[in-house]
Amino acid sequence: MIATAEASLDRVWEVLDAVPDPEIPVVSIRELGILRDVRRAADDTLEIVITPTYSGCPAMYQIAEDIGAALNDAGFANHRIETVLAPAWTTDWMTDAARDKLRQYGIAPPMGNCGSNEHVAQERPIRFVPRVVDKPACPRCGSSHTERLAQFGSTACKALYRCMDCREPFDYFKPY
Amino acid sequence: MTTSQHLSYVLRLADNALILGQRNGEWCGHGPVLEEDIALANISLDLIGQARLLYSHAATLDAELYGTKKTEDDYAYFRNERDFRNYTLTELPHAGPLSGTARSDRDYAVTVVRNFLYSTLMAHLWTALMQSADAQLAAIASKSIKETRYHLNHASDWLLRFGDGTEESHRRAQAAVDYLMPYTREFFSTDDVETSIADAGIGPLTADLETAWREDVDATLAQATLQKPADAKHVTTGKLGEHSEHMGFLLAELQGLARQHPGATW
Numbered sequence: 348m349i350a351t352a353e354a355s356l357d358r359v360w361e362v363l364d365a366v367p368d369p370e371i372p373v374v375s376i377r378e379l380g381i382l383r384d385v386r387r388a389a390d391d392t393l394e395i396v397i398t399p400t401y402s403g404c405p406a407m408y409q410i411a412e413d414i415g416a417a418l419n420d421a422g423f424a425n426h427r428i429e430t431v432l433a434p435a436w437t438t439d440w441m442t443d444a445a446r447d448k449l450r451q452y453g454i455a456p457p458m459g460n461c462g463s464n465e466h467v468a469q470e471r472p473i474r475f476v477p478r479v480v481d482k483p484a485c486p487r488c489g490s491s492h493t494e495r496l497a498q499f500g501s502t503a504c505k506a507l508y509r510c511m512d513c514r515e516p517f518d519y520f521k522p523y
Numbered sequence: 524m525t526t527s528q529h530l531s532y533v534l535r536l537a538d539n540a541l542i543l544g545q546r547n548g549e550w551c552g553h554g555p556v557l558e559e560d561i562a563l564a565n566i567s568l569d570l571i572g573q574a575r576l577l578y579s580h581a582a583t584l585d586a587e588l589y590g591t592k593k594t595e596d597d598y599a600y601f602r603n604e605r606d607f608r609n610y611t612l613t614e615l616p617h618a619g620p621l622s623g624t625a626r627s628d629r630d631y632a633v634t635v636v637r638n639f640l641y642s643t644l645m646a647h648l649w650t651a652l653m654q655s656a657d658a659q660l661a662a663i664a665s666k667s668i669k670e671t672r673y674h675l676n677h678a679s680d681w682l683l684r685f686g687d688g689t690e691e692s693h694r695r696a697q698a699a700v701d702y703l704m705p706y707t708r709e710f711f712s713t714d715d716v717e718t719s720i721a722d723a724g725i726g727p728l729t730a731d732l733e734t735a736w737r738e739d740v741d742a743t744l745a746q747a748t749l750q751k752p753a754d755a756k757h758v759t760t761g762k763l764g765e766h767s768e769h770m771g772f773l774l775a776e777l778q779g780l781a782r783q784h785p786g787a788t789w
Contacts, residue, residue, distance in 0.1 A: 402666050403572020432576065433662035435669070497558035498677050499565040507558065523669050 359385045359393065362421040369409040370502050373452040376410055380440030383431060393418070393426040398436045400523070401503040438504075438523045449520060455483035455508065457522040483519045485510035495519075525587045528719035531608065532726060533584060533660065534598065535716070535762055537577030538609035541599055543641060544570030545777050547634065549617065555631050562677055566638070569670040574599070576663045583659070600781035604770050611761035612637060612706035614770045619695070620702045632685055632692070636699040639678035643739050644710050645671045647732045656724035679743050686747025697749050705755030710736070712758050 363385065364377045376382045376397070384396035395414055399407050411428045418426050438457040446456035458481050484491045490512040500507040500518050509516040548567040554560025578595035585591045615637070619630035649671055652664035685696035711733045721728045744751050761767070781787075 399572075399666075401569060401572060402576055402663075402670060403568035403570070405568070431662075432666055433658070435662065435665040437669075497562060498673065498680075499558070499562035501561075503565055503568055521673070 356385055356387070358421070359395075359418070359423060362417050362423070363395070363414060366410075366413050366417050369406045369413065371449065371452065371454065373448045374445045376414075378442050378445035378448075380436060381410060388427065393423055394429050395426055396429045396431055398431050400436050404503055436523070438520065441520075450486045453486050453517055454505070455486050455517060455519040457520045458483055459522055481519070481522070483508065485513060485515065486517055487515050488513040493517075525584050526719060526723070527588060528716045529657070529723065529725055530581060530584045530588060531716045532720045533577055533581045535608040537574045537581060537598065538607045539613050539641075540570045540577065541574035541777075542607065542609040542773065543613040543637075544568075544574060545773060546613065546615075546617070547638070550629070550634065553629065559631070563634070566674050566677065569667075569674070573663065573667045573670070576666070580659050580663065596781065600778045601785075604766055604774055605764045607766065607770070607774070608762050608764060610641075610706070610709050611759035611767050612641065612703065612709065614761065614767060614773055615703070615706070616769050619699050630695060630699065631681075632695040632699040633703065635678050635681040635685065636696065636703050638674060639682050639743070640703060640707055640740065642671055642675035642678055643743075644707075644729075644732070644736055646675050646739075647735055648727070648729065651727040651732065655726055660725065682743060682749075683747045686744070686749040693748070696747065700744065700749055701752045704752050705757060706759055708755055708758045709760070709762060712762075714763070 360377070363382055364375050366376050366382075368374055368376055368379055368381070371379075379400070381397050381400065382395070383398050384394075386394050386396070388394045395418075397407075397410060397414070407430070414428065415426065441457065449456045480495050482491055482493055485493055485508075488510060490510055492511045493508050494511060495506060495508050496516065497507040498521075504520060504523065505518040506521050507516060508519045544567045547563050547570065550560060550563040551567070552560065554563060575595050578598045581598060582591075582593045582595065585593050615633075617629040617631075617633050619633035646668065649664040649668035653661050653668065655661040655664065682696065685692040687693070688696075711730045713728055713730050717726075717728055717730075720726045741751060759767075761770075
């Protein structure tokens, strides 16, 4: 019985791994780190645990709906979506495979490791210093001769850049 | 044990985020350049997202205290002006003291300076709240701090450009600083809500963050070649529910639709 239950949870992970992010359909919600856990609640309901990226991310409803549709199609009738905030989502959770897919899709993946909250808590100076702005490599031609056009881009999680060599604008997934 | 001060404190944080989010959202479709239009809409989205998380948390506290069954919408749409506890700073229109000479009733310098003053405070406040005895509030703080850092960078960046820019941009940035700085006194006034949550380890006394806030503000102003005005004596009372004349108009726009069609979904 336990083996069957575990097998069924594995199957749920598999099903949900095929659910794409609504705004960046080349990566799955699991690869982005939005899907946190799959478990059986005490009342035997399937619990799908997700975490929002940005506080106001409007895609969360769509993600919950997409999860429901995928589970229904796979024959899992009852489920419940649990949204958790802690630990706070960070781009550090993004897999290398996901980063490659983003790049191929034309979005420069986040640079560096700046998402972890332990790091944020210890970092005392909040003062603004005109610091070196990230220079992600152009996802099209690979040149690192790029510049930031705007800190806020087409979605909450992206900034707008352009490549000074191939002259193409591109999105940069901001470290968060 | 949940206290009424705890609930009030969470509502203050939520109201600040909602009201400033609503104000900044007014730039949507009216930004000075396309990138700034998008930036302000993004910042508003973050702020309103933070407000939603905080209102949902407030609903839980409210239920524990009074057995109510409220939702985030009840707090945002169905409370009246006197029930809102946001700082007066967040409700002021974008029109600055020089708007009579500007070409429109929105002055971007006012927007930038307000976001700078507020984000600098919140960068310190969210950092402190990450250690809150209230685990859910700590979780909300851990998310919000990341967004606030981007907001602060955006505002600081523009403040430098304005202050250290043309004669006109400098003049308007200085006017906005002179106009808005007195409203920041309210951040640091202590009352029973704050002392109660500080005693319970839920949050800091905001007054204890004042030195760090001043250091940060002074450093950026100096870099932007702007003067800090002398400290004002008057302390505004938005967080006590006594608002400026601008609040009613803001709420009318924010709440009108929800009140005309209560419970509507689409």
